[in-house]
Amino acid sequence: MKPLVLSLRRRPDQRLDMSPLVPHRLTGQSPAEIGRIALQTTRTPVAVGDIFDVRVGDPTHLRIEGSCDRLDQVGAGLMDGELVVDGDVGAQAGRLMIGGRLTIRGHAGPWAGSAMKGGVMEILRSAGDHLGGPFAGETMGMGGGVIVVRGGAGERIADRMRRGTIVVEGPCGAYAGSRMIAGTLVVLRRTGALPGYLMKRGTVVLGAGSEELSPTFIDCGDHELVAMRLLSDFIRGYSPRAAACLRGPLRRYAGDMAVLGKGEIFVGTRT
Numbered sequence: 001m002k003p004l005v006l007s008l009r010r011r012p013d014q015r016l017d018m019s020p021l022v023p024h025r026l027t028g029q030s031p032a033e034i035g036r037i038a039l040q041t042t043r044t045p046v047a048v049g050d051i052f053d054v055r056v057g058d059p060t061h062l063r064i065e066g067s068c069d070r071l072d073q074v075g076a077g078l079m080d081g082e083l084v085v086d087g088d089v090g091a092q093a094g095r096l097m098i099g100g101r102l103t104i105r106g107h108a109g110p111w112a113g114s115a116m117k118g119g120v121m122e123i124l125r126s127a128g129d130h131l132g133g134p135f136a137g138e139t140m141g142m143g144g145g146v147i148v149v150r151g152g153a154g155e156r157i158a159d160r161m162r163r164g165t166i167v168v169e170g171p172c173g174a175y176a177g178s179r180m181i182a183g184t185l186v187v188l189r190r191t192g193a194l195p196g197y198l199m200k201r202g203t204v205v206l207g208a209g210s211e212e213l214s215p216t217f218i219d220c221g222d223h224e225l226v227a228m229r230l231l232s233d234f235i236r237g238y239s240p241r242a243a244a245c246l247r248g249p250l251r252r253y254a255g256d257m258a259v260l261g262k263g264e265i266f267v268g269t270r271t
Contacts, residue, residue, distance in 0.1 A: 083103070096115050
């Protein structure tokens with residue numbers, strides 16, 4: 001069945017709130033009703049029909065064409081179905097996702113996958129700061145699901161992560177996996193300073209090491225663990241490169257001993 005397609009005519013004059021445009025909210029609505037949905041973030045009203053061309057199709061297979069970085073909250077609260085974005089997106093893409101699949105064929109701004117609870121998000125280029133992290137005042141970040149970034153990511157990714165899996169195939173900034181409570185973060189290329197800062201539990205895998213590891217982590221030597229092979233089997237369907245990294249020998253560091261100290265960082269030892 002043909003997807004429902006929203007094609008952006010021009011770059012908008014203001015940032016747009018795209019959170020109403022998810023499959024479960026569009027099911028049963030006519031093109032005219034979809035065209036009247038408000039998207040504005042300022043006092044100047046903007047509706048879908050003012051900025052998008054709407055092509056009729058199945059809303060459970062939604063597609064946004066010609067996207068740009070002024071489209072915020074794309075796929076926020078996604079519960080089911082599929083949303084494919086051709087282009088870049090702004091902040092908070094996939095925030096509070098519960099299910100479904102969100103594919104972004106471009107760059108994503110900060111807070112992508114913020115407090116995500118389920119589903120799968122794939123970003124084909126780079127992601128900004130706070131990937132999977134919480135907003136100020138929230139006690140937990142990502143609580144489930146899978147995020148895969150084919151490029152790099154910014155700082156404080158997986159901050160306060162509670163459950164789920166994040167894979168970044170490129171490099172990332174400082175404080176990756178900071179304050180983690182549980183869950184898994186895999187970064188294939190080099191990370192910035194202090195990964196796992198104040199993490200209580202959880203697993204961070206760094207394929208190429210870090211600029212600076214906190215001295216409050218304890219070196220536990222090289223390991224080839226069965227648990228890493230099982231994790232590799234799970235990740236293979238999302239990132240074969242990450243799966244291969246997990247099957248090699250890894251150096252384990254326990255910490256952060258400045259807090260609970262039940263987390264672990266694994267660093268690839270292959271040259």
